[in-house]
Amino acid sequence: MTVEPGRRERKKAATRQKIAGTALRLFLERGYDAVGIREVAAEADVAVTTLFAHFASKEALVFEQDAEFEQRLVRAATGRAPDEPLVPALRHEIRALVRHCTAESAAPVWQLIDTTPALRQYEESMRLRHAESLAAAIAADPGQGRTTTACRTIARFAIDAFALAREAADPEAAVDEVFRMIEAAWEVSGPSRPA
Amino acid sequence: MTVEPGRRERKKAATRQKIAGTALRLFLERGYDAVGIREVAAEADVAVTTLFAHFASKEALVFEQDAEFEQRLVRAATGRAPDEPLVPALRHEIRALVRHCTAESAAPVWQLIDTTPALRQYEESMRLRHAESLAAAIAADPGQGRTTTACRTIARFAIDAFALAREAADPEAAVDEVFRMIEAAWEVSGPSRPA
DNA sequence: ACCGTAGCACTAACGGTTAGCCTTTCGGAA
DNA sequence: TTCCGAAAGGCTAACCGTTAGTGCTACGGT
Numbered sequence: 001m002t003v004e005p006g007r008r009e010r011k012k013a014a015t016r017q018k019i020a021g022t023a024l025r026l027f028l029e030r031g032y033d034a035v036g037i038r039e040v041a042a043e044a045d046v047a048v049t050t051l052f053a054h055f056a057s058k059e060a061l062v063f064e065q066d067a068e069f070e071q072r073l074v075r076a077a078t079g080r081a082p083d084e085p086l087v088p089a090l091r092h093e094i095r096a097l098v099r100h101c102t103a104e105s106a107a108p109v110w111q112l113i114d115t116t117p118a119l120r121q122y123e124e125s126m127r128l129r130h131a132e133s134l135a136a137a138i139a140a141d142p143g144q145g146r147t148t149t150a151c152r153t154i155a156r157f158a159i160d161a162f163a164l165a166r167e168a169a170d171p172e173a174a175v176d177e178v179f180r181m182i183e184a185a186w187e188v189s190g191p192s193r194p195a
Numbered sequence: 196m197t198v199e200p201g202r203r204e205r206k207k208a209a210t211r212q213k214i215a216g217t218a219l220r221l222f223l224e225r226g227y228d229a230v231g232i233r234e235v236a237a238e239a240d241v242a243v244t245t246l247f248a249h250f251a252s253k254e255a256l257v258f259e260q261d262a263e264f265e266q267r268l269v270r271a272a273t274g275r276a277p278d279e280p281l282v283p284a285l286r287h288e289i290r291a292l293v294r295h296c297t298a299e300s301a302a303p304v305w306q307l308i309d310t311t312p313a314l315r316q317y318e319e320s321m322r323l324r325h326a327e328s329l330a331a332a333i334a335a336d337p338g339q340g341r342t343t344t345a346c347r348t349i350a351r352f353a354i355d356a357f358a359l360a361r362e363a364a365d366p367e368a369a370v371d372e373v374f375r376m377i378e379a380a381w382e383v384s385g386p387s388r389p390a
Numbered sequence: 391a392c393c394g395t396a397g398c399a400c401t402a403a404c405g406g407t408t409a410g411c412c413t414t415t416c417g418g419a420a
Numbered sequence: 421t422t423c424c425g426a427a428a429g430g431c432t433a434a435c436c437g438t439t440a441g442t443g444c445t446a447c448g449g450t
Binding site: 206 | 404405406407408409415416417
């Protein structure tokens with residue numbers, strides 16, 4: 001599957017990177033709204049249609065790590081030791097993601113996102129997508145006897161934790177705070193007191 | 196303040212209603228994407244610019260009750276008896292809102308929303324706005340000793356409850372289920388054991 | 391060596407949204 | 421009562437993201 005980085009794939013990835021890199025640079029230099037798609041395409045030396053072949057929308061240019069982010073969440077739920085409880089595993093991953101996003105180097109990008117309504121909105125719906133994937137991953141785990149609603153609820157709570165922590169004064173502490181609440185919620189949603 | 200329903204205000208409200216009504220009718224008849232803004236404006240007999248003076252976007256045409264919805268939530272948190280606990284009050288209001296939205300008469304509209312990506316996304320960000328308002332209302336309540344993060348968390352949970360319940364097979368039961376989790380979360384976020 | 395397909399380009403257009411500018415009409419102060 | 425400022429509405433023209441439609445090129449597997 002992933003064993004064939006043929007020239008084609010490499011070129012495609014290179015084009016994608018070039019577009020995303022150029023776009024991000026321009027956006028950071030002059031502001032998201034002040035830079036048009038046609039301009040990004042020209043600067044990256046590709047056609048507008050090519051740009052949209054790689055990214056579904058202008059906003060998606062900024063969230064290049066979208067898929068990776070989602071995978072990490074899902075793996076945190078599915079790929080854990082059989083006896084490792086779910087919630088702490090989620091907390092650990094969310095913690096890592098928050099740390100990653102609040103790092104010094106990521107500051108300019110997030111500042112751009114936070115100050116651009118279109119990007120904020122896009123990120124919101126992105127999170128919802130991630131929450132749904134996570135919910136599916138949680139529900140897929142056999143022998144955790146929760147309802148679909150409970151799984152979706154916990155998934156949303158976890159994503160909310162990320163969003164809230166990112167905006168909190170002390171992100172790490174905020175993750176712990178929200179996860180204490182999540183832990184409690186998860187407890188009471190437990191497999192209806194197995195007889 | 197509200198004591199002057201002058202002719203001006205009435206005309207404005209009438210125009211607004213006429214636009215929203217016309218839009219909704221056309222959308223339901225022929226589908227959201229198949230009806231253009233210019234067409235809605237023409238059918239409502241107003242200029243396109245007038246339409247956008249009343250509604251910030253095409254999507255907003257469908258969510259006319261947006262503000263009312265938000266007010267109900269906020270009032271559920273702020274306008275309750277001094278000794279009435281927060282979470283049950285929220286549950287009651289969310290229950291009512293879910294019942295309202297899953298009513299027979301509202302079915303076509305929600306079916307339209309659920310099958311139109313643009314509307315789904317708009318509703319998501321609308322909910323986030325509502326959650327923020329609710330969080331502010333909760334935090335404003337004196338003597339409930341929670342952190343800002345805890346208030347925002349609970350607010351999001353409540354909004355999530357609405358969203359999840361609306362999509363569940365048994366909405367009312369789903370509200371109760373999620374609110375059992377919320378109640379537990381609210382407990383552990385309690386005012387650090389008041390001395 | 392060959393063919394199918396995927397990547398990419400170009401042009402044109404569509405549809406939501408806004409800016410600029412003008413007219414009408416109401417509400418309240420003089 | 422009169423008059424002015426402001427708000428509502430209108431028209432035109434454009435901007436910008438996004439999407440066909442079409443065709444060319446080059447890579448990858450047979």
